[in-house]
Amino acid sequence: MAKKNVKVLPAARQILDMNAFDAGAHTGALNPLLERRIANVGASAVLFYREPIEVVSASGSWMTAADGKRYLDFYNNVPSVGHTHPRVVAAVTDQIGRLNINTRYLNSVVDLYLDALKARFPASLSNVVLSCSGSEANDLALRIAAATSGGTGIIVSENAYHGNTSIISDISPSALKRRGLPDHVVTVAAPSNAGQSDSIENAFAADIKRAIAELGRRGHKLSAFICDSIFSSDGVYADPPGFLRKAIETVHKAGGLYIADEVQPGFARTGDAFWGFARHDVMPDVVTMGKPMGNGFPMAGLVTRPELLERFCEDTGYFSTFGGNPVAAAAGMAVLNVIDEEQLQENALRQGNHIKERLRDVAAKDDRIAEVRGAGLFLGIELCRSGKRDQPDAEVASSVINGLKDRGVLIGAAGKFGNTLKVRPPLSLSEEEADIFVDRLADTLSALPAA
């Protein structure tokens, strides 16, 4: 190992989490693997925890560390049907030993998957473009919107994260550090009833209207409003279903597109629908997907109306070397089948409700829990100073995250203030595992000094 390259970073590098490892704040010797990682990836290191965990294996809802300790994974929304699910492993293993090519050739495994994926969407969204990452899908979606709308203005929520390419970082407030949002991007607050007298639906539509006007003042016609319908990185806002309706009407009236970023809420996680947008009874122009699509096999994509894709492709050629390869298709097909056969959408709803119910009991006894919200197995637990719901407490969130880690549960935080725990276990979670989480959370909270 090139020891001379080890560099202690000047500050924590973090995206979407208040819980990053901070080499600058670290005291004492780094463990050898951590030192090696920092030497290898430099400033791009984004590690979790004061002492990052070395993981060696995982199965279902559990990960095993190098020291033998087992962790219940309530953080990672990628292995959504469970870590190393045997059906997905078998599908990848079988296909990668048979054929792995690009989409310049025909292969029925790919179209079997494309058919199955399309069957989950409204019939009008009949064209699929597969790619490698949610970032790539959103990058393409934004360009489809520009080609369709003729506009340049983008509306996002104030703590949104949509990915890592250049144009997508530009619309991801939570990924920006020293620099601000560019001129063509205007934010709206996540839809919540905090301080609103009007309904969330009306208030959010009014915000969108103001954002469109602001873009207009800056000389930008609206191109698109893009949101993750569960507002994950804003702190998880799910209710009441339908609150997006008037906002989307407003976007469409202004000639903009509605891009539903389903990279986080999609594939049955919210329990009461397969897609987050479906909970709101709205019709997207483009839907993007990623993370859980292949349960960890790198794959992503979008669906849209054929005429939108055609308009874009008239100007610019688009080809993804890895996107839509048959191994990805096999992984994706296994994921869809497992969700159906193991009734994971129903399970997400059931376990999510169970957790919410039990958490409300915990909250009744601990006034640092300001709110428990969310849908299915995508919940947010907002933490505040004791009894002061309007005073977000990121420190207690950080203490809870590290306390849960000590107790063998992995979880992250989100929101503008980093004070909302994100609950995102595999959809295959058992009630026993759900109870372990709630019990250990209650235990962690009671062990913390009152704030």
Next chain:
Amino acid sequence: MAKKNVKVLPAARQILDMNAFDAGAHTGALNPLLERRIANVGASAVLFYREPIEVVSASGSWMTAADGKRYLDFYNNVPSVGHTHPRVVAAVTDQIGRLNINTRYLNSVVDLYLDALKARFPASLSNVVLSCSGSEANDLALRIAAATSGGTGIIVSENAYHGNTSIISDISPSALKRRGLPDHVVTVAAPSNAGQSDSIENAFAADIKRAIAELGRRGHKLSAFICDSIFSSDGVYADPPGFLRKAIETVHKAGGLYIADEVQPGFARTGDAFWGFARHDVMPDVVTMGKPMGNGFPMAGLVTRPELLERFCEDTGYFSTFGGNPVAAAAGMAVLNVIDEEQLQENALRQGNHIKERLRDVAAKDDRIAEVRGAGLFLGIELCRSGKRDQPDAEVASSVINGLKDRGVLIGAAGKFGNTLKVRPPLSLSEEEADIFVDRLADTLSALPAA
């Protein structure tokens, strides 16, 4: 199948190949799988051949179609150690059944790979960022260049292709259709001795100097010169090694970065070096990788100097959910090991030289072969009108491609005029397979009417 969605496209959609399937030009009924594919992916379809091939399996240098016909794959530069190589398949199979997580946790499989990858580079390029696609790697490289140089101007070769994200499509002339290059992008001709009295090295450096001046006139300070060192989509220009030296000096003098796009020439393909840039004895500021990196497992990345990455990360957070997962690392490690143990770099050189030698015999008898050039198993065969080396003939190239397909060999074309056959078989090619290619090419040419 939603038959009503089938749409005959108005024109061929093609990237980097003159050989795309064109539904608009197609007469007669489409086969059902082709019809289904077009219904599924719409205008984004990029298929090969007048009649696209349905492939069902592949091994080594060979792909097998649904009708049982076997094809020698001289096109696909992704399965570079051979289709479905058992070592890569075993590595993916083993790791995906054990653990597949993101880089927020430590895992020694990942650092084993990062160490091995870094060992292939000059010591100063000691930070690696792994991502999913070459497009993502180039997208990040361009932003690192902007943050480092403070400039906005980009120089590319005139038929370059660097990927599919928004900012990378903008610097990929061969991906643009109705629209032109943006103002901040200036092209240079691929380095060749066509019409030059000066050396290629001097002439190319002079071109770069002119491009920098042109950017200056447009108000753009140079940010980066990015090139694939074998100039693949320009038609393959490899010789003489070293011709990039003065150009890179010129770029560095102007305060710009040299980004070596090794997505195509990297990983031993050129035979006389592991990386294309190494053939030219130049030092890149950023090197990007993709395609053959995981032999088809979706993975890519870049290496750079720590201070460049740090400068970028100060402004913008970067995290790739799938990039650097342990399954990708296992695949990438297997690829490096196979290249070494099967001596594939040496084999690429040997078989490439063998093909070149035999092709020169063919060319001596057929004056439609204007030139055979390239390095290792990355060759270009430039075709022209009989005896007229300055008259590119894309039609004869297209006929040869389709004639070779009939004879069971798959190959593509490149270059501004689409008249250069790209020879890119797996690096594990045997001499017998090399001879099959040359024999069938000679046979195809002799069956064509003289142009």
